[in-house]
Amino acid sequence: MALPKWRKGPGIYNESKNLPIYQHKATLQQAVKDNSFLVVTGETGSGKTTQLPQYLHQAGFWSNGKIGITQPRRVAAITVAQRVSQEMHCSLGREVGYQVRFDDCTTQDTVVKYMTDGCLLREILADPVLSQYSVVILDEAHERSLNTDILLGLLKQTLSSPDKASKGRCVPLKVVVMSATLETDKLSVFLGGCPVFTIPGRTFPVTSKFSCAIGPKDTESSVYVKEVVKVALDVHTSEMAGDILVFLTGQSEIEKACDMLYEKAESIDYRYDVQDHKVEGLLILPLYGSMPTDQQKQIFQPPPPGIRKCVVATNIAATSLTINGIKYIVDSGFVKQLNHNSRVGMDILEVVPISKSEALQRAGRAGRTSAGKCFRIYSPAFWEKCMPEYTVPEIQRTSLTAVILTLKCLGVHDVIRFPYLDRPEERFILEALKQLYQCDAIDRRGKVTRLGELMVEFPLPPGLTRALLQAASLGCEDLLLPVAAMLSVENIFIRPEKQKEADKKHRQLGVQAGSCNDFTMLLSVFEKCKASDAPSAWCKDNYIHWRALKSAFSVETQLREILLRLQKKRDFPMEKFDGNKSELFRRCLCTGYFTNVARRYGVLHNGWAWIHEHSIKSPKCILHISPHRSLFDQEAQLDWVIFHDLLVTSRIYIRTVCPIRYDWVKDLLPKLHEVDVYELSSVAREEVTDEEVAKWVTKEAAKRQTDVFKKLEKRNDESSVRDARARYLQRKQERQQGKAS
DNA sequence: GAGCACTGC
Numbered sequence: 147m148a149l150p151k152w153r154k155g156p157g158i159y160n161e162s163k164n165l166p167i168y169q170h171k172a173t174l175q176q177a178v179k180d181n182s183f184l185v186v187t188g189e190t191g192s193g194k195t196t197q198l199p200q201y202l203h204q205a206g207f208w209s210n211g212k213i214g215i216t217q218p219r220r221v222a223a224i225t226v227a228q229r230v231s232q233e234m235h236c237s238l239g240r241e242v243g244y245q246v247r248f249d250d251c252t253t254q255d256t257v258v259k260y261m262t263d264g265c266l267l268r269e270i271l272a273d274p275v276l277s278q279y280s281v282v283i284l285d286e287a288h289e290r291s292l293n294t295d296i297l298l299g300l301l302k303q304t305l306s307s308p309d310k311a312s313k314g315r316c317v318p319l320k321v322v323v324m325s326a327t328l329e330t331d332k333l334s335v336f337l338g339g340c341p342v343f344t345i346p347g348r349t350f351p352v353t354s355k356f357s358c359a360i361g362p363k364d365t366e367s368s369v370y371v372k373e374v375v376k377v378a379l380d381v382h383t384s385e386m387a388g389d390i391l392v393f394l395t396g397q398s399e400i401e402k403a404c405d406m407l408y409e410k411a412e413s414i415d416y417r418y419d420v421q422d423h424k425v426e427g428l429l430i431l432p433l434y435g436s437m438p439t440d441q442q443k444q445i446f447q448p449p450p451p452g453i454r455k456c457v458v459a460t461n462i463a464a465t466s467l468t469i470n471g472i473k474y475i476v477d478s479g480f481v482k483q484l485n486h487n488s489r490v491g492m493d494i495l496e497v498v499p500i501s502k503s504e505a506l507q508r509a510g511r512a513g514r515t516s517a518g519k520c521f522r523i524y525s526p527a528f529w530e531k532c533m534p535e536y537t538v539p540e541i542q543r544t545s546l547t548a549v550i551l552t553l554k555c556l557g558v559h560d561v562i563r564f565p566y567l568d569r570p571e572e573r574f575i576l577e578a579l580k581q582l583y584q585c586d587a588i589d590r591r592g593k594v595t596r597l598g599e600l601m602v603e604f605p606l607p608p609g610l611t612r613a614l615l616q617a618a619s620l621g622c623e624d625l626l627l628p629v630a631a632m633l634s635v636e637n638i639f640i641r642p643e644k645q646k647e648a649d650k651k652h653r654q655l656g657v658q659a660g661s662c663n664d665f666t667m668l669l670s671v672f673e674k675c676k677a678s679d680a681p682s683a684w685c686k687d688n689y690i691h692w693r694a695l696k697s698a699f700s701v702e703t704q705l706r707e708i709l710l711r712l713q714k715k716r717d718f719p720m721e722k723f724d725g726n727k728s729e730l731f732r733r734c735l736c737t738g739y740f741t742n743v744a745r746r747y748g749v750l751h752n753g754w755a756w757i758h759e760h761s762i763k764s765p766k767c768i769l770h771i772s773p774h775r776s777l778f779d780q781e782a783q784l785d786w787v788i789f790h791d792l793l794v795t796s797r798i799y800i801r802t803v804c805p806i807r808y809d810w811v812k813d814l815l816p817k818l819h820e821v822d823v824y825e826l827s828s829v830a831r832e833e834v835t836d837e838e839v840a841k842w843v844t845k846e847a848a849k850r851q852t853d854v855f856k857k858l859e860k861r862n863d864e865s866s867v868r869d870a871r872a873r874y875l876q877r878k879q880e881r882q883q884g885k886a887s
Numbered sequence: 888g889a890g891c892a893c894t895g896c
Binding site: 218219220246247262263264265267268289291292293395396397398434435436460461462464465466481482483484495497540548604605606634636637639641704756758759760791793799801 | 889890891892893894895896
């Protein structure tokens with residue numbers, strides 16, 4: 147993102163005096179002095195992120211410790227720190243600094259520190275009372291990022307028990323929570339009824355219009371893609387100058403929409419159609435996260451005179467990136483979301499309707515510089531029936547294994563009664579406990595084991611960490627470190643127009659590795675590129691995403707450093723293994739991926755999935771995803787695989803796949819089949835009645851058919867195949883008609 | 888035929 151050039155000297159000073167927050171300066175300073183907790187709310191443009199830390203600095207808070215400000219995103223932490231250091235006339239890294247992963251720009255002088263919420267959480271692990279800080283500001287709390295939610299709970303818990311709070315501190319910690327105007331009462335109540343400060347913002351009105359095109363039943367991708375294209379073109383031909391931002395769910399949809407826009411925009415006759423004579427052409431730009439950086443930069447350039455810009459984007463444009471000059475929004479009403487399914491114990495990526503608050507946020511992107519318009523392609527009925535009020539916070543829809551392990555390491559034993567702003571369902575917590583117990587991170591009483599203590603040190607999902615530590619204890623960490631790194635970054639395989647050629651190259655890379663599965667393929671790509679003299683050119687030749695691979699290199703280095711530190715410091719477990727390398731590697735993976743197991747279609751009838759097309763094996767193979775319990779002891783040696791993740795679109799796909807033997811899982815994780823619900827409940831909290839447990843067990847049994855599995859079956863049954871075929875034929879026909887005319 | 892949202896440590 148291009149950084150704005152800030153004027154130096156008095157200019158800046160005057161500018162910040164004009165911000166809406168300025169007139170509340172003294173009151174805010176006093177309020178932080180008087181209260182342990184404070185909620186500050188204000189829309190974008192109120193200046194709270196840049197000014198409040200400076201006010202607290204001026205009020206002398208720095209003399210008792212640092213002023214820490216958290217952001218959910220790296221870019222925000224860095225750019226805001228840069229700006230504030232200029233406003234305070236100091237060089238970045240001195241009085242004002244920032245810290246994000248791989249980039250610590252702070253010194254001993256740093257008293258105003260911007261950082262990501264994940265960084266502060268890591269600091270809490272080392273220093274639970276945050277003795278270095280006098281004030282902690284949690285910014286963008288309304289976004290409800292997982293880390294911010296955890297921090298909120300931890301700070302509330304620490305500050306509300308006086309002996310904990312004063313331990314190792316001379317002056318009590320102050321906590322300020324900053325949020326957009328949404329749900330601030332709830333925050334205040336959560337923090338013991340603390341005062342709420344409201345600061346007016348500086349945004350322009352945005353008018354929203356519904357259309358009747360998409361009703362509650364139209365959830366088909368091709369339908370809404372077509373509709374957003376139509377609406378975007380309508381806007382282009384009938385509205386005054388100003389750029390357009392279209393929201394869709396993913397790369398393929400965006401590319402389809404862009405193709406359609408190109409095709410249709412060409413045929414517009416600008417002599418008659420366009421009201422505002424300044425607009426004579428349409429510049430169509432796709433925008434999604436995995437796009438090359440230089441292409442992304444193009445988005446921020448102002449369009450040539452007389453040309454209207456139309457950006458077709460994923461949700462990345464909702465919060466992460468701000469594009470200037472946007473005056474019109476076209477909102478598809480859908481988003482791709484990663485949800486956790488606690489019954490199957492897996493995460494599932496799926497397309498869902500956005501929430502009403504998210505729709506408002508999307509609309510708000512049109513009102514940054516002047517009044518704007520938002521065109522919703524869905525009907526009021528869709529709004530009412532399909533869209534929830536608020537987006538379910540991340541903590542209620544993701545796997546909690548990492549969170550629970552972190553909390554346990556911080557000494558929070560009772561993870562069910564931990565003060566969550568929004569409590570995750572109990573079965574999510576129980577399931578996380580179960581998985582942690584099964585992979586030996588906690589013991590029967592819910593206490594963190596040695597292995598668990600080692601695991602929490604790694605910035606990886608617990609399963610992957612478990613596999614890595616297994617490898618380290620067997621002396622083969624060199625096999626797992628690159629794989630863990632590769633799975634932590636965005637997809638490294640590029641599939642451009644020349645898909646077949648790319649696939650062929652990718653497959654060659656994998657096959658040369660000897661034993662071939664998707665995990666060894668990752669290893670092979672990593673090693674081959676590392677060994678290459680010109681890695682960036684090598685990537686281009688092989689259709690590999692160089693930016694992603696480069697970050698995999700630095701992640702690998704970081705993981706290796708952590709591992710070395712742990713191996714030196716503590717009595718690190720060591721084991722022996724006699725067998726071939728391929729088996730060793732796959733056994734290690736089993737210890738982490740025991741939740742993600744599938745086998746070739748057999749007798750049991752629960753859920754089916756396809757191996758994703760990108761897999762090196764690439765058989766169009768139907769698999770059966772299985773929760774272990776029912777399959778234990780049954781044909782255990784049949785074609786089993788473990789997989790990294792699960793994708794639900796028109797079908798269920800498993801991605802990054804590796805064949806295994808089921809008895810490895812059985813050997814490596816003897817606890818896999820021994821846990822029962824009662825034990826877990828007692829692990830989770832001290833007292834639990836038998837009645838409650840019984841209730842839970844019955845509920846569990848009733849839920850045997852999960853939502854996913856129901857969806858699966860529906861999608862796999864004959865009628866839906868027929869429907870899909872009919873839709874395909876219809877599309878084909880339309881395409882032909884389109885060409886003919 | 889269909890085929891990888893976005894963050895973060």
